Each structure stands twice: as structure tokens, then as C-alpha cells.
Amino acid sequence: MQLAQQVNRITIPRPDDWHIHLRDGALLRTVTPLAAAQFGRAIVMPNLTPPVTTAPAATAYRERILASLPPLVTGGATTPPPFSPLMTLYLTSTTSVEDIAAAAAAPHIVACKLYPAGATTNSASGVRSIDGLWPVFEAMAAADLVLCVHGECADPDVDVFERESAFVRDDLPRLVAAFPTLRVVLEHVSTRDGVAAVTNQAPGGRLAATVTAHHLLYSRAALFRGGRLRPHLFCAPVLKAESHRASLVEAVMGDTSGRFFLGSDSAPHVRASKLGEGGAAAGVYSGRDTLALYAEVFEAAGGEEWVAKFTRFASVNGAAFYGLPPPDGTVTLVRGDYPVPLVVEVVGGGGVTDDASVVVPLRAGEMVHWRVEAAEG
Ligand SMILES: [Zn+2]
Numbered sequence: 506m507q508l509a510q511q512v513n514r515i516t517i518p519r520p521d522d523w524h525i526h527l528r529d530g531a532l533l534r535t536v537t538p539l540a541a542a543q544f545g546r547a548i549v550m551p552n553l554t555p556p557v558t559t560a561p562a563a564t565a566y567r568e569r570i571l572a573s574l575p576p577l578v579t580g581g582a583t584t585p586p587p588f589s590p591l592m593t594l595y596l597t598s599t600t601s602v603e604d605i606a607a608a609a610a611a612p613h614i615v616a617c618k619l620y621p622a623g624a625t626t627n628s629a630s631g632v633r634s635i636d637g638l639w640p641v642f643e644a645m646a647a648a649d650l651v652l653c654v655h656g657e658c659a660d661p662d663v664d665v666f667e668r669e670s671a672f673v674r675d676d677l678p679r680l681v682a683a684f685p686t687l688r689v690v691l692e693h694v695s696t697r698d699g700v701a702a703v704t705n706q707a708p709g710g711r712l713a714a715t716v717t718a719h720h721l722l723y724s725r726a727a728l729f730r731g732g733r734l735r736p737h738l739f740c741a742p743v744l745k746a747e748s749h750r751a752s753l754v755e756a757v758m759g760d761t762s763g764r765f766f767l768g769s770d771s772a773p774h775v776r777a778s779k780l781g782e783g784g785a786a787a788g789v790y791s792g793r794d795t796l797a798l799y800a801e802v803f804e805a806a807g808g809e810e811w812v813a814k815f816t817r818f819a820s821v822n823g824a825a826f827y828g829l830p831p832p833d834g835t836v837t838l839v840r841g842d843y844p845v846p847l848v849v850e851v852v853g854g855g856g857v858t859d860d861a862s863v864v865v866p867l868r869a870g871e872m873v874h875w876r877v878e879a880a881e882g
Pocket of ligand 1: 524526550770772
């Protein structure tokens, strides 16, 4: 019977988050320690204001990330394991092959991020058409830098629920065909069309996808639950119909190619940016409980092998795709009912009543059913 097989503790190789937004300043100092408590490495997105478009800017940002972590207490039993941010450049219409060469020469820069202009938070500098970037993609392929793609068509006339499908239909095939040696990650895949592009690629294809916890857990109905608009679940790409969510779960659970891996797209905004007159900024803050949320998905849908599937998705596939060593150390998750606070306070902010000083985490006021117990380096 099912209950007899229930596990209450799992220990897996320390996972990596292949897509995270850590922001900057006080918000950076707030969310980075929570990421570092769960992950050994993370690919940090470059959509700051202004965006991170050069290797020196990425290196400086990496130093700010590392400085946001509590100092290591060496020798103590509670020493947190090291956290290594992996950096990305933000591609613009003025990115040059020299910028790519500088990125390839920088030890911690592993990828460049393609944003369609206007698709999401701080994407105004993004690219209107991928055609102008052909020399850049060529240089990236030659340098073996990974291309991370926000795969949504930027045409405002295209229906918001159709934008990923339009990109996958109109842009992705010619990109992949033109640069067969370029590794491409379709970030935060949210549709069955995106899943199919990854699953049905030709043998030897170099297309992979990250999948967020929120796109695995929620369909667009959750945005309107109880007849109320839920701004904290608004993200880009927007949550899709249930049939799309189901296709994501099926693809991840059935993945034998190693082409689907963990990328939380945790994207914190202070509450003022979610509730203000200007409208809700796109982004779900899942980073407080990332591993718990994913574990829930795998336990519910992964069958008897769910821990093995979770391990491959969280701790194996991404490093293999990026050509990086397997993780160091382990992380242990413990089952329970753990309440998620209504807000995460921004360090040095004005307290819980100040909308500019709090972030509302995914599941705020509800429960998650796993938590990270301990990590070993
Ligand atoms: Zn993102």
C-alpha cells in the first residue's frame, strides 16, 4: 500500500538552480542566503537596472552576490557549504563579438540571456528580432557559451497565452538549425509546444529546458482562484491552461534524455511592485522554499521512483548539460507541514507593514510539506 512506501527524509546531491533572479542591493542580501541554503550553484539572471551586458559588470555583480552571504564560520558544525553564482550576460542589439569573447574568457560566466524586448521585468533593453544577433550566436557557439532564451514572441499583438508557442514555432527552429553546436536552454518552458520542441529534437540536438516549480504546480486557474486576481502568481511566461501544466509534469517525470532540469525562475519583487497602481510586476518569488515545492511535484507525480527522478532533475541533468562537474555535498529534505510566512522581510527595511520592504513568497500563509534540514559541503 502506498503509505508503507512513504519516505520522510531524502538526501540528494546538493542541487543547482539553473535560473534564478537575485536582484541587487537589499533584496539581493535578503534572497541570496535563502538560495545558498538550498543550492550549490545558481545561474544568476542579468536583468538588473541597467542590465548586466559586459563581462566586467557580471564579475562585479558576482562579487556583490558573494558579499551578500553570511561569512563562513570555518570548522563549525553549521558551516554552510559554499555557494557559487554562475553569471550571464544580457544580450542587446549592440552586444558585440568582443563582448562574447570577454565573457568566454571570464571564469564564472557560463551563458548569455536572450530577452525579447518588453517580455518581462527589466527587458526593455532586450532584442526586437533575433536576426540581428546571428554573429553573436556564432561567436557563442564557437566559444561554447550556452544561450539561455526567454522564449516568448515579443509582438504585443500576439495573445499573451500564445507567446511561447509563437516563439517555439517561428524563431526557435531556425535558431537551432542555424547553430547546431550552440547549446540552447528554453527557459521556464510553460507549454506543450515548448516541451515538444525539446522532446522531439533530432538526435544530437543541443536544446534543453528549465522548468519552474510554479509552472509545474499551478495552471492559470490559480491566478483567479476564489474570484480574486492573484498578483503574486503573475509571472512571465504567464501560467498556462491545465493541459499545458500536465504536459510539463509528464515531460519532466518521463525525461530520460536529461534535457529538462531545475530552474526556479524565482523572481522576487517587493510587495509595492506587485500591488501598485502601475500594475503587478511579473515574477513569482519561489526562492524561499524552492526545493520543497519541487519535491511536492515529484512525490505527487513521480511514482515509486520519484526520488531518483527528482535527483536527476535537480542535481544531475543541468550540470551535465552545462558541462560542469557534479555537485559537491548533499542536501537533506524532511517531511512535515511547514507554514510559509505571509512575507519575507527585506533586510534593513522598514518592517512588515512597509510594502517596499517585504516580498510575498509563493504559498504565503499556506503550507509546504518539506524543508531543508541540513546541508554538507
Ligand atoms: Zn527569469
